[in-house]
Amino acid sequence: MAISEGDKIPAGSFAVKTADGIEQMSTDDLFGGKKVVLFSVPGAFTPTCSAQHLPGFVQKADEIKAKGVDTIACMAVNDPFVMGAWGENQQVGDKVVMLADGSAAFTNQIGMELDLVDRGLGVRSQRFAMIVNDGTVEKVLLDEAGAFEASSAESVLENL
Numbered sequence: 581m582a583i584s585e586g587d588k589i590p591a592g593s594f595a596v597k598t599a600d601g602i603e604q605m606s607t608d609d610l611f612g613g614k615k616v617v618l619f620s621v622p623g624a625f626t627p628t629c630s631a632q633h634l635p636g637f638v639q640k641a642d643e644i645k646a647k648g649v650d651t652i653a654c655m656a657v658n659d660p661f662v663m664g665a666w667g668e669n670q671q672v673g674d675k676v677v678m679l680a681d682g683s684a685a686f687t688n689q690i691g692m693e694l695d696l697v698d699r700g701l702g703v704r705s706q707r708f709a710m711i712v713n714d715g716t717v718e719k720v721l722l723d724e725a726g727a728f729e730a731s732s733a734e735s736v737l738e739n740l
Contacts, residue, residue: 582691582722589715592686594655594679597664605679607686611715614650617736618679619709620692624658624666628728633707634670636733641675644733647740649711655679657687657704681705692722709736 583589589611593604610616619637621629637644637652644652652675656663660680667678687693687705695703709731711719719739721730729735 583710583717583720585717585720587717589712589717590686590689592689594681594686595660595663596677596679597660597667602660605677607715610651610653610677610679611712613714615648615714616651616653616712617644617649617709617740618653618655618712619731619736620655620687620705621707622656622704624656624662625669629656630666630670632728633732634666634672634676637736638670638672638675640733640737643737644740647737649740651677653677653679655681655686655705657681657684707731711736711739 589607591607593606596603596605621633623629634654641652654676658680659682663678663680672678681687684693684703692706692708693703707723707728709721710717721735721739723730
């Protein structure tokens with residue numbers, strides 16, 4: 581069952597590519613005592629994700645943070661090297677934290693998996709955004725399969 585508004589974020593961790601190598605970031609470190617916008621994409625370097633989804637959050641980062649958000653994070657079921665390279669390619673700088681959920685462990689915990697095995701893409705994440713306050717989900721913005729609207733930076737801004 582998918583995570584819902586009012587639910588607590590489950591314990592878990594993500595891999596993050598840093599200048600010092602690969603580091604683990606726990607859900608407590610990411611969400612504890614902070615207001616966080618987490619958005620997830622089906623895959624790094626994919627057309628909609630690279631042309632619209634991630635760039636929208638980079639462009640709107642200052643507006644989002646001006647509404648009391650401490651961290652904007654992008655998650656995908658990709659490895660940390662891919663997420664790091666995608667972040668560099670998209671020039672995210674310190675505006676968006678790039679989170680790798682390489683084995684879809686967190687994605688499965690929150691019930692947001694997208695089975696693309698028949699297409700040769702394995703298990704991915706659905707396209708969504710969440711507003712999380714101190715580990716509690718305030719808003720879930722889930723796109724229908726193949727769509728990109730509910731989880732956009734503009735939609736998040738309207739819901740903050």
